[in-house]
Amino acid sequence: xxxxxxxxxxxxxxxxxxxxxxxxxxxxxxxxxxxxxxxxxxxxxxxxxxxxxxxxxxxxxxxxxxxxxxxxxxxxxxxxxxxxxxxxxxxxxxxxxxxxxxxxxxxxxxxxxxxxxxxxxxxxxxxxxxxxxxxxxxxxxxxxxxxxxxxxxxxxxxxxxxxxxxxxxxxxxxxxxxxxxxxxxxxxxxxxxxxxxxxxxxxxxxxx
Amino acid sequence: xxxxxxxxxxxxxxxxxxxxxxxxxxxxxxxxxxxxxxxxxxxxxxxxxxxxxxxxxxxxxxxxxxxxxxxxxxxxxxxxxxxxxxxxxxxxxxxxxxxxxxxxxxxxxxxxxxxxxxxxxxxxxxxxxxxxxxxxxxxxxxxxxxxxxxxxxxxxxxxxxxxxxxxxxxxxxxxxxxxxxxxxxxxxxxxxxxxxxxxxxxxxxxxxxxxxxxxxxxxxxxxxxxxxxxxxxxxxxxxxxxxxxxxxxxxxxxxxxxxxxxxxxxxxxxxxxxxxxxxxxxxxxxxxxxxxxxxxxxxxxxxxxxxxxxxxxxxxxxxxxxxxxxxxxxxxxxxxxxxxxxxxxxxxxxxxxxxxxxxxxxxxxxxxxxxxxxxxxxxxxxxxxxxxxxxxxxxxxxxxxxxxxxxxxxxxxxxxxxxxxxxxxxxxxxxxxxxxxxxxxxxxxxxxxxxxxxxxxxxxxxxxxxxxxxxxxxxxxxxxxxxxxxxxxxxxxxxxxxxxxxxxxxxxxxxxxxxxxxxxxxxx
Numbered sequence: 001x002x003x004x005x006x007x008x009x010x011x012x013x014x015x016x017x018x019x020x021x022x023x024x025x026x027x028x029x030x031x032x033x034x035x036x037x038x039x040x041x042x043x044x045x046x047x048x049x050x051x052x053x054x055x056x057x058x059x060x061x062x063x064x065x066x067x068x069x070x071x072x073x074x075x076x077x078x079x080x081x082x083x084x085x086x087x088x089x090x091x092x093x094x095x096x097x098x099x100x101x102x103x104x105x106x107x108x109x110x111x112x113x114x115x116x117x118x119x120x121x122x123x124x125x126x127x128x129x130x131x132x133x134x135x136x137x138x139x140x141x142x143x144x145x146x147x148x149x150x151x152x153x154x155x156x157x158x159x160x161x162x163x164x165x166x167x168x169x170x171x172x173x174x175x176x177x178x179x180x181x182x183x184x185x186x187x188x189x190x191x192x193x194x195x196x197x198x199x200x201x202x203x204x205x206x207x208x
Numbered sequence: 209x210x211x212x213x214x215x216x217x218x219x220x221x222x223x224x225x226x227x228x229x230x231x232x233x234x235x236x237x238x239x240x241x242x243x244x245x246x247x248x249x250x251x252x253x254x255x256x257x258x259x260x261x262x263x264x265x266x267x268x269x270x271x272x273x274x275x276x277x278x279x280x281x282x283x284x285x286x287x288x289x290x291x292x293x294x295x296x297x298x299x300x301x302x303x304x305x306x307x308x309x310x311x312x313x314x315x316x317x318x319x320x321x322x323x324x325x326x327x328x329x330x331x332x333x334x335x336x337x338x339x340x341x342x343x344x345x346x347x348x349x350x351x352x353x354x355x356x357x358x359x360x361x362x363x364x365x366x367x368x369x370x371x372x373x374x375x376x377x378x379x380x381x382x383x384x385x386x387x388x389x390x391x392x393x394x395x396x397x398x399x400x401x402x403x404x405x406x407x408x409x410x411x412x413x414x415x416x417x418x419x420x421x422x423x424x425x426x427x428x429x430x431x432x433x434x435x436x437x438x439x440x441x442x443x444x445x446x447x448x449x450x451x452x453x454x455x456x457x458x459x460x461x462x463x464x465x466x467x468x469x470x471x472x473x474x475x476x477x478x479x480x481x482x483x484x485x486x487x488x489x490x491x492x493x494x495x496x497x498x499x500x501x502x503x504x505x506x507x508x509x510x511x512x513x514x515x516x517x518x519x520x521x522x523x524x525x526x527x528x529x530x531x532x533x534x535x536x537x538x539x540x541x542x543x544x545x546x547x548x549x550x551x552x553x554x555x556x557x558x559x560x561x562x563x564x565x566x567x568x569x570x571x572x573x574x575x576x577x578x579x580x581x582x583x584x585x586x587x588x589x590x591x592x593x594x595x596x597x598x599x600x601x602x603x604x605x606x607x608x609x610x611x612x613x614x615x616x617x618x619x620x621x622x623x624x625x626x627x628x629x630x631x632x633x634x635x636x637x638x639x640x641x642x643x644x645x646x647x648x649x650x651x652x653x654x655x656x657x658x659x660x661x662x663x664x665x666x667x668x669x670x671x672x673x674x675x676x677x678x679x680x681x682x683x684x685x686x687x688x689x690x691x692x693x694x695x696x697x698x699x700x701x702x703x704x705x706x707x708x709x710x711x712x713x714x715x716x717x718x719x720x721x722x723x724x725x726x727x728x729x730x731x732x
Contacts, residue, residue, distance in 0.1 A: 043544025051543035
């Protein structure tokens with residue numbers, strides 16, 4: 001289940017650990033100063049955590065993770081005042097180095113893909129119809145398409161998909177002028193005419 | 209001064225709150241101390257050799273481990289962080305604040321007086337169980353000064369933004385309130401419920417409370433300090449600040465209530481000498497090897513005959529099997545850890561929201577506040593930093609640590625960069641102390657919402673400020689019951705008065721009492 005840390009990572013951890021003194025004789029160990037803190041919010045092995053509204057990372061494509069971490073770091077994503085979850089994520093990524101992003105993406109690649117639990121129910125039949133537009137980029141089985149920059153949607157936490165679609169529709173995500181793929185989603189998400197249509201399409205994705 | 213609140217308005221206001229009769233009827237409660245004034249006696253059945261897994265090392269977990277170890281249980285504590293204590297966290301020279309994306313290492317002078325209680329910071333005299341453990345574990349305590357009348361009140365809207373002394377604000381406000389109430393006492397609507405002698409006593413109290421003159425009017429008070437003289441010469445009163453001017457300060461409520469002790473504040477509070485974590489280490493240093501650090505829990509499975517807890521340490525996953533499990537992992541983190549809890553239990557865990565408290569502090573080059581006759585207490589600032597605390601210990605020492613911000617709602621600090629946070633605290637602080645920026649060395653900040661392995665401050669149950677809904681009460685009761693008689697949720701998250709160490713300790717005592725009763729009723 002758990003892979004041993006790669007030698008480069010061990011080096012990084014040793015390099016970055018720092019003693020944290022309390023007082024003479026107090027117990028404790030050196031603090032980890034590396035950037036492998038994703039699981040605090042995103043759950044054990046990145047399974048997602050609804051209480052933090054932090055989505056499942058296990059199974060996310062390396063290229064998509066890298067782009068999003070870079071976007072968060074640069075403030076291309078997560079800066080709109082109404083993107084509450086993005087606002088929470090952005091500062092976590094603000095100080096990441098390129099090296100750390102590579103290390104994190106590799107680390108997440110070790111985690112087992114486990115489809116998330118379903119929490120949302122809508123009209124699947126109507127959702128399927130609406131999904132045809134999504135399938136052009138994200139694939140008929142919502143498996144994703146790297147060539148088009150479209151991530152997999154199948155198996156993702158449905159509450160996360162719902163938030164993101166709502167944010168795209170409202171322009172809370174994807175409005176930054178450098179967010180090339182996000183801006184495409186702002187346009188595409190408007191095909192869904194109301195919030196019920198958003199719920200329906202997410203419900204259909206749950207079946208894939 | 210003008211008369212800004214008419215007598216009629218004032219009486220209408222009283223009427224809206226039911227006049228005085230309801231208050232008078234509450235007299236039966238006088239004489240009782242607030243609850244929790246008695247420390248619990250823990251008497252667990254001794255030495256049964258049972259194994260207990262304790263998740264987290266917050267004060268509820270340490271209390272549990274300490275009591276169970278004394279009784280002969282075999283305890284193992286799993287801590288995700290490098291340090292024990294959770295939200296009882298003291299920052300001093302060398303301390304790492306592992307806020308996600310904002311690691312800080314404290315570079316203050318290495319001096320036992322120079323510390324910052326970044327989480328819990330004050331012990332009220334009615335928190336008997338906290339005090340009981342301080343006594344038992346020989347944690348030296350000292351008085352903490354929560355209110356200083358020489359500290360400041362600052363609001364950009366009041367006095368042209370210049371700070372006024374707490375005493376100028378509070379003694380004037382007491383005067384005006386007393387004057388208005390004494391005027392109202394002549395009205396039949398109010399005094400119909402008072403006898404003549406009660407009215408007389410009340411008037412006499414009001415005269416002294418407000419320092420009113422013979423005509424029961426507030427015309428200033430020497431309590432606010434003298435305008436001039438006072439020692440070799442006769443003191444003169446300061447000019448009266450108009451009520452309307454005082455009412456420009458929007459943080460007056462905070463100024464006026466810091467001395468009320470009922471639920472935790474008070475003029476006299478206590479703190480351990482050297483930092484709040486002295487309590488944590490008093491437990492942890494005695495439990496020593498029972499604690500595994502940097503060992504995050506990765507799975508909790510409750511079985512028929514015990515609990516299996518998986519955790520990761522040094523890149524390897526281990527499984528700890530125990531008869532019982534006491535868990536103080538914050539509920540919002542537990543939602544991200546695989547488990548087999550019943551659905552209603554998980555729903556209740558997912559329901560609790562995480563608090564967003566923010567604090568900041570710096571090492572002051574000199575104890576500049578003492579030159580302003582301040583030796584402790586709180587300055588109230590109507591800005592997101594809200595509070596400035598001055599250390600009441602090491603008076604006249606060389607340096608001191610000033611708490612430069614304490615926002616219990618967190619404001620926008622969670623998302624701010626360290627540089628912006630520092631500029632914010634300096635910008636608002638220098639409105640109070642002109643030399644603040646020059647005095648501040650190496651500021652440290654802590655946004656609990658971003659702290660690694662915590663991600664939040666005090667848990668928040670009730671969504672409605674008006675109180676707990678029936679559904680919330682029901683979920684609370686669900687979490688108070690052990691899963692399968694094996695898994696206990698502890699910490700201030702399983703209390704109705706979060707943010708206090710006393711609550712966390714009482715949650716542990718509550719769970720221990722349940723465990724003990726189960727163990728005693730087992731067939732021999």
